[in-house]
Amino acid sequence: MIILNGELHEGSGLSDAILLGDGAFETLRSYEGKLFALTKHLDRLELGLRQISHSDLLPKGYERGAVCSAIEKALKSESFKDGALRVSAFADGDVVVSYKEYSPPTGGIRCLTLPERSDGLQFKTASYSMRLQARRYALSKGFDDAVFVGWDDEVSELSTSNLIALVDGKWITPRLESGALPGITRGELISHFGVSEVLITRNDLGSAQAVAAISSLREIQSIKEIDGKSSPNSDALRELQESFHSWLLGNLAL
16 A cells, blocks of 8 residues: 555555666657657667666566557547657566647757766666756756756756757767767657767857757757857758658658
C-alpha cells in the first residue's frame, strides 16, 4: 500500500523501480495521432534499459510489441491535434505510457549558462532531477532554460533539449564528447539537413548568427537571448524551421 497526498491506496502497482526512478523514458510528439520516429525512440529506450541492467538482454517482461500496443491504445483514446506521448520503461520490466495535449512553442526563449557538464548518457534516464533543477534555477532567475557549459568552456546542451548554432554560415551542434544526448531530432538534422557536430565554446554562442533549442517536442525553437545578450533574428533559422517541419510531416509514423 501507499499513502499519496494523505490518502491510503491499496495495491498501487508502483514497483520499487518506478518509485526509485530505475529506468529510462522517451517523449514523442504526435501530429493528429501520428508519431515521428517511433522506432528510433524505442531503439534508444531499449539501449537505456540494457545499459541500466548491465546486460545484453532486455528486462524480463518488457516486449516491444506490448509497448506498441499500449502506445496505439493511448493515441486512440484522445484526438489531440498536437500531443506529447511519454513511454517510461523500468529495470523490472514495468512500462508506463502517458499521453497529454501539447501546445507547440510560438516564440523564442531566454537562456542562462550554467557551469555544469551533461551526464553524457546515451539515453534519457528516469532520474531526471538534476536537469529539472537546472531549469527551475533558470526560471528563478527570470530565464526560460539553462545551457550547460563545462569547466573547459565547452557547450553541451540545454536542460532537456539539444542545441544548434549558426556559425560562419554553417549549422553546428555540440559533439557527443561534450556530454550531449544523442537526440533523435539532432540526429535527423545531421543526417538530412547538413548540421555538423563539432566542439562549440561559449564564445561560439556569443558570435553565432542564430542559436536554437531542438527536441522531439520543440522541433526547432529560437533562443533569443543568452546571459542577457540578444541573439540575432535569422532568416536562415526560419528557413530551417519551416524545412524541417515540412520534412517531418512527410515522415510520420516511422
